[in-house]
Amino acid sequence: MDRLSCAPAPPADLLIAGARVVDPGSGLDGAALDVRIHEGVIAEIGPDLPRTEIETIDAEGLVVLPGLVDPHVHLRTPGDEDEEDVASGTRAAAAGGFTAILAMPNTRPVVDTPVVLGGLVERAGREAVIPTGFMAAITAGQDGERLAEMVALAEAGAVAFSDDGRPVERAAILRRAFQYASVTGLRLTLHEEDLSLSGGADMHEGAVSAELGLRGYPSIAESVMVGRDLAIARYEGAPMHVCHVSAAESVAEIRRARELGVEVTAEVTPHHLCLTDEHVRSLDAGRAKMSPPLRSATDRAALIEALADGTLDCIGTDHAPHRGHEKEQPFAQAPNGVIGLETAFSAIYTHLVEPGLVPLATIVERMSAGPAAAFGLRRPAVRKGERADLCLWDLAASWPVQPPYASRSQNCAFAGQTLRARCHLTIAAGAVAHRLIEAVH
Amino acid sequence: MDAIPPKSSAKRRHLISITDLRRADIERILQTAEGFESVMRRDLKKVPTLRGRTVMTVFFEASTRTSSSFELAAKRLSADTVSLKAAGSSVDKGESLRDTVQTLSAYDPDVIVIRHSAVGAAGMITAWTDAHVVNAGDGTHQHPTQCLLDLYTMQAALGGIEGLHVAIVGDVLHSRVARSNILGLRTMGARVTLVGPPTLIPRDAAALGAEVSHSMDALEAADVVYVLRMQRERMAAGASYVPSLSEYAAVWGVTPARLRPSQLVMHPGPINRGVEIAPEVADSAASRIVDQVRAGLVVRMAVLYDLLAGPGKAEPEAALRIVSPDVVSAAGQEVA
Numbered sequence: 001m002d003r004l005s006c007a008p009a010p011p012a013d014l015l016i017a018g019a020r021v022v023d024p025g026s027g028l029d030g031a032a033l034d035v036r037i038h039e040g041v042i043a044e045i046g047p048d049l050p051r052t053e054i055e056t057i058d059a060e061g062l063v064v065l066p067g068l069v070d071p072h073v074h075l076r077t078p079g080d081e082d083e084e085d086v087a088s089g090t091r092a093a094a095a096g097g098f099t100a101i102l103a104m105p106n107t108r109p110v111v112d113t114p115v116v117l118g119g120l121v122e123r124a125g126r127e128a129v130i131p132t133g134f135m136a137a138i139t140a141g142q143d144g145e146r147l148a149e150m151v152a153l154a155e156a157g158a159v160a161f162s163d164d165g166r167p168v169e170r171a172a173i174l175r176r177a178f179q180y181a182s183v184t185g186l187r188l189t190l191h192e193e194d195l196s197l198s199g200g201a202d203m204h205e206g207a208v209s210a211e212l213g214l215r216g217y218p219s220i221a222e223s224v225m226v227g228r229d230l231a232i233a234r235y236e237g238a239p240m241h242v243c244h245v246s247a248a249e250s251v252a253e254i255r256r257a258r259e260l261g262v263e264v265t266a267e268v269t270p271h272h273l274c275l276t277d278e279h280v281r282s283l284d285a286g287r288a289k290m291s292p293p294l295r296s297a298t299d300r301a302a303l304i305e306a307l308a309d310g311t312l313d314c315i316g317t318d319h320a321p322h323r324g325h326e327k328e329q330p331f332a333q334a335p336n337g338v339i340g341l342e343t344a345f346s347a348i349y350t351h352l353v354e355p356g357l358v359p360l361a362t363i364v365e366r367m368s369a370g371p372a373a374a375f376g377l378r379r380p381a382v383r384k385g386e387r388a389d390l391c392l393w394d395l396a397a398s399w400p401v402q403p404p405y406a407s408r409s410q411n412c413a414f415a416g417q418t419l420r421a422r423c424h425l426t427i428a429a430g431a432v433a434h435r436l437i438e439a440v441h
Numbered sequence: 442m443d444a445i446p447p448k449s450s451a452k453r454r455h456l457i458s459i460t461d462l463r464r465a466d467i468e469r470i471l472q473t474a475e476g477f478e479s480v481m482r483r484d485l486k487k488v489p490t491l492r493g494r495t496v497m498t499v500f501f502e503a504s505t506r507t508s509s510s511f512e513l514a515a516k517r518l519s520a521d522t523v524s525l526k527a528a529g530s531s532v533d534k535g536e537s538l539r540d541t542v543q544t545l546s547a548y549d550p551d552v553i554v555i556r557h558s559a560v561g562a563a564g565m566i567t568a569w570t571d572a573h574v575v576n577a578g579d580g581t582h583q584h585p586t587q588c589l590l591d592l593y594t595m596q597a598a599l600g601g602i603e604g605l606h607v608a609i610v611g612d613v614l615h616s617r618v619a620r621s622n623i624l625g626l627r628t629m630g631a632r633v634t635l636v637g638p639p640t641l642i643p644r645d646a647a648a649l650g651a652e653v654s655h656s657m658d659a660l661e662a663a664d665v666v667y668v669l670r671m672q673r674e675r676m677a678a679g680a681s682y683v684p685s686l687s688e689y690a691a692v693w694g695v696t697p698a699r700l701r702p703s704q705l706v707m708h709p710g711p712i713n714r715g716v717e718i719a720p721e722v723a724d725s726a727a728s729r730i731v732d733q734v735r736a737g738l739v740v741r742m743a744v745l746y747d748l749l750a751g752p753g754k755a756e757p758e759a760a761l762r763i764v765s766p767d768v769v770s771a772a773g774q775e776v777a
Contacts, residue, residue, distance in 0.1 A: 202560075207648030213581030213620055214560050216644065283561035328539060330559030332580070 002377045003157050004100055004131035005124040006090070009431035011040030012388060014439070015051060016425075019059035019392060023066045023382040024361040025369050035064060037388045040430020045384055055439045057425065059392055065364050067099025067380035067389035067428060068345060071189075071267055071371040072164070072243060072316030074337070075132075077120065079108025084321040084408050086120070087127040092319070092341040092406040094434035097391035097423040099380055100131045100372070101341075105142070106165035112137040112148040114156035121157045130428035133159035133377070138177050138188060144169050147180055154184035159375055162189035164243055167225055169195065174229060178238035187265075187375065189241040190229055192250065193292070197221035202332050204277040204293040212280065214331060217293050223249030230257040230264060239263040241374055244318050246272045246292035248302035255311045265374035267316035268303050270344045271413040274351035276300050279413075285334030286327040286411040290320065307366060308358050314371040315363075317344045321409030338413040343401055345393070346419040354420060388427045392437070397422035454748055455574040457564045459585040459625040467629060471593050473751070474736070474743035480517065481739065491520035494749055497550040499541070500577070501527040501557040506710060506734055507577050507586070511554045514741035523550070538562060539569050546570040551749055555579075573748045581615050587709055588621035590740040592629060594733045595665060598705055603630035608660050609651075610695060611669030611717050612641045612682075618709045619669060623649050634659050637693055640682040641675070657692070657699050668695050668708045671717040690716050697721050705729050 016035040021028040034049035035042060070093060076084040084092075093101045103120070105111030111120065117136055124132040136158035140146045142165070150161060161181055168174040168190065181188055198221035203209050205216025226242060230253055233240040242254060245268050254266050271290065276297050280288045288294065306312040320337025327334050340347075345367065352358045372379040380389035399422050401414045426434035455461065462470070480488055496515035500508050508524065515522045525545070536544075538557070545553065546569065553570055555563050556577040563576035563583075578584040596602055607626055613619040613635050626633050633651040635642055636659050646653055660666055671689055675682040683689045695706065696719040706718070706727045714720045723730060 205644055207645040210643035210645045211620065211624075211649055212560060213583070213615075213617060218644075283564055325537065325539075328565075330538070330557065330562045330565060330580075332559050 002131070002133070003159050004133040004377065005121050006128040006131045006429055007126055009129070009433075011430045012037050012427050012432050013039065014055040014057060015049060016057050016059045016064060016392060017049075017051070019062045019064045021045070021064045021382050022360060022364055024365055025066065025379065026381050026383045028382060029361060030063075032060070035382065035390075037427065037430075040388055042382065042384055042386050042388050045382065057392070057437055057439055061394070061396070062424060063393045063395055064382055065097065065391050065393060066368045066382050067391055067426070068097045068367045069371040069377060069380065070098050070101040070317050070319070070341065070344070071241075071314055071375055073101045073103050073319045073341065074106070074321065075103040076321055077107060077123070078116065082408065083323055085127070086123050086132065087129070088406065088408045089319070089341070090128040090130050090132055091434070092339070094130050094426045094428060095406045095423060096341045096343065097345050097393065097426055098130060098341060099389040099391070099426060099428035099433070100133070100377055102133045102135055102159055102375060104162060104164045105135050105137045106163070110137050110142050111135070112140050112142070112153075114149070114152045117153055117156045117158060129433045130426070133375070135160045135162045135164075135189060137161065138163045138168055139173065142166055144173060147173070147177055150181055150184050150186075154186055158186060160187045160189050160241070162191070162243070164189065164191045167191050167193045167195065171228060171232060175232050175236065178233060178236040178240070182236075182238055187239050187241050189243055191243050192222050192225040192229060194221045194225045197224070202289065202293070203280045204295045206277055206296050208277040208280055212283070214280070217291070219247035219249055219295060219299060222247045222292055223253055226250040226253045230254070230262055233264065234260060234262045239265075242266040244269050244272065244292055244316065245303065245312060246295050246299065248299045251302050251306040251311055255306070258311065265314060265370075266312050267314035267371070268307060268312045269316060269318045270340055270347045271338060273300065273303055273307065273315070274347050275413060280331075283331050285329065285331045286324075287338065287413050287415055289331060289334050289336055290318070290338050290413070291336040304352065304357055308362055313366060314374055315344065315348065315366045316371065317341055319407075321407055322411045324410060327411045338411050339405065339407045339409050340413065342405055342407065343412060343414045343419060345423070346399070346421040347414050349395060349421040350419045388430045390427050391423055392425040393421050393423055395421045453567075453571070453573055455567050456585050456744060456748070457567070457574065457576045458583045459588045459621045459628070461585070462628070464628050467589065467592065467625065469751070470589060470740070470743045470747050471596060473746055474593055474739040477739040477742045487517050487519060489519045490746060490750055491515070491518040494520040494551040495523065495549070496520045496552045496554065496745060497523045497525065497545055497572070498554040498577070499525045499545065499556070501555070501562075502578065504556055504577070506737060507556065510734075510737040511577060511741050514738055514745055517738070518742055518745060520551070520745070523548075538566065542566045542569045546572060552745060575744060575748070578617055581617050582620065584617040584621050585625075586737070586741055586744055587618050588625035589744065590733060590736040591622055591667070591707060591709070592625055593736045593740050594707065594729050595705070597732070597736070598729055599664065602626065605631040605665060606634070606663045607631055607665045607667055608634045608636050608663035609667045609669065610636045610657075610660070611693065612671055612675060613637055613646065613669065614641045614643050614682075615672070615675070616669050622667065623651050627651075634663065636660065638683055638689070660695075660699055660704075661701065663704060665705045665707060666695060666700065668706065668718045670709065670711065671713060686716050693717070694719060695722055697725070700727065707733060710734070
């Protein structure tokens with residue numbers, strides 16, 4: 001079993017009738033089928049299943065996908081529950097078609113002891129509407145100096161280790177962490193940033209920063225750290241996961257390391273795939289300020305290519321809620337981060353799939369099987385006998401991104417855009433977690 | 442209290458960036474400024490144009506010439522002025538920019554002139570006030586009225602801007618003046634070359650339409666040498682943009698030997714004599730530094746005039762301004 005928890009919920013009993021099913025892992029590429037779910041399990045898939053007593057959803061023209069998995073979410077709990085909590089964050093995830101998420105440990109306090117982690121696991125068991133896992137810190141207090149008690153944390157249910165929000169600055173500490181984490185079998189998940197090069201800067205260094213006068217965060221601030229850490233991982237024979245890859249140079253490092261046999265997985269965010277530093281011209285920190293920053297069109301093209309060829313095997317939202325008044329400050333003073341759970345698939349569908357840049361089946365792999373495989377989670381599959389972890393989409397729908405959001409925060413990168421693809425139903429761990437669509441009877 | 446309704450300033454004109462102005466707009470403002478020159482030569486240096494209007498200058502960052510010239514410009518046009526410095530105001534007590542602006546807006550100013558240390562601050566406040574907003578410098582982003590007064594000075598001295606070649610020398614990276622001037626000069630058809638150490642020229646500056654050189658030899662071809670201030674902080678430990686002021690002065694200082702006759706020298710001030718500019722150059726006949734300061738006054742008068750009384754103003758807004766009943770009763774009489 002995987003190490004995720006959610007609140008108990010009545011198992012679903014319903015028939016999704018006539019939807020196109022796209023699940024590359026199960027060999028389904030868009031045939032119109034009925035999916036019958038009985039007691040939370042996919043009981044039958046086929047054309048024209050009998051419509052018995054069961055609740056039936058007319059899904060003609062809609063698309064069923066395996067549940068999406070987000071390896072990178074900030075639930076802001078404990079400590080900043082006014083920005084997000086387990087209930088609101090998982091509801092936002094369900095609204096975006098996710099059936100599993102992993103939460104980052106840079107909370108207040110940091111998730112670096114079994115007590116804090118245990119409290120979260122318990123809370124997820126009461127409040128989470130979809131299965132939720134928690135990462136624990138690599139270093140105590142994420143101070144980059146002392147290793148956290150990784151074995152105890154693994155026993156308490158940690159899914160992986162990360163100091164996300166900060167890099168592990170000292171190479172020697174990271175090396176020890178790779179060595180020690182091997183005992184737990186869990187993966188280090190690394191935020192890659194050379195702070196002496198990024199220097200707390202505001203946006204990507206390039207033509208737009210030259211014009212706006214904002215301090216530039218060069219792409220090499222990421223890639224030199226990716227290169228360093230991959231070299232250490234290779235030397236130690238350790239697996240690693242790279243968070244939110246943003247730069248073309250980082251993609252090249254990852255590609256080369258994989259050719260050399262390093263067991264590296266890597267994620268990219270919807271905003272880095274869909275937007276560029278031109279977005280910063282709005283000077284609206286709520287939509288355009290995050291770390292790593294939105295980069296150039298060249299970087300974006302390299303990310304899309306790497307997503308298509310599998311160099312980047314996961315999409316992760318880096319969902320990062322912030323209070324409105326903190327984002328409503330001049331760009332340099334506002335905190336980093338955007339929310340993304342509710343818009344992730346829709347943004348990618350709108351900006352990548354519809355224009356023909358990446359096929360839908362590839363996106364489904366990167367948003368579901370990819371992250372599940374990287375973190376050893378159950379792989380959602382639309383297949384007879386599997387627990388129902390799936391989502392139902394109207395790909396043709398257009399909807400404006402605007403409040404209210406299921407998230408407690410509103411700092412959405414895509415706010416103001418009209419996106420395609422609306423999630424009508426999410427069934428996670430066999431239970432309905434999100435629903436817009438009505439039954440036929 | 443939620444007494445301040447959401448603002449609908451979509452149609453109100455602001456001056457946030459020099460790119461808000463097209464070439465024709467810039468030409469109109471420069472022409473208006475020229476018209477005000479005659480007022481400056483009178484004994485009574487005041488016209489009634491903006492009588493009854495209110496201009497607030499809000500400076501969150503130190504300034505001598507910009508704040509004084511805006512205030513004087515407003516007074517010469519007979520507007521009422523309120524000048525707020527961040528020090529000693531409620532900003533010191535931690536009030537947010539939004540709260541400060543909404544508070545000041547409750548007095549219904551016609552124009553808010555703002556200087557702030559953060560990029561984008563001037564643009565942000567347009568959402569929180571019904572006033573026209575004029576950016577008097579927002580961090581390292583923009584300083585559009587400096588650009589206008591520089592264009593005015595160049596036009597007055599050389600007869601026009603189209604086809605001029607201007608070399609901007611020094612710390613372009615941290616300069617809002619450089620950003621406004623590059624874009625403004627390009628709009629007016631000038632050629633711009635940026636000159637300075639590679640550490641102080643932004644990466645991809647060429648995307649702004651300027652040429653880049655790291656050698657002072659590039660000054661040779663310029664009609665105007667525009668010198669930027671070199672700040673001491675750039676040498677601080679950890680910053681290290683240049684090794685020392687003396688090395689900077691030796692390599693990139695504007696000295697008589699690096700200029701040729703007939704070149705004009707400009708500087709937005711305040712100058713560091715002997716650092717970015719040699720004293721002999723600052724005091725030479727080629728220097729237009731004092732003219733720039735004088736131009737600041739008429740150009741800022743022209744900007745205020747253009748926003749409030751000029752041809753482009755949005756006609757119905759003044760008539761539609763709603764006076765809150767609270768204000769009427771507090772004043773004890775009807776407000777016209």
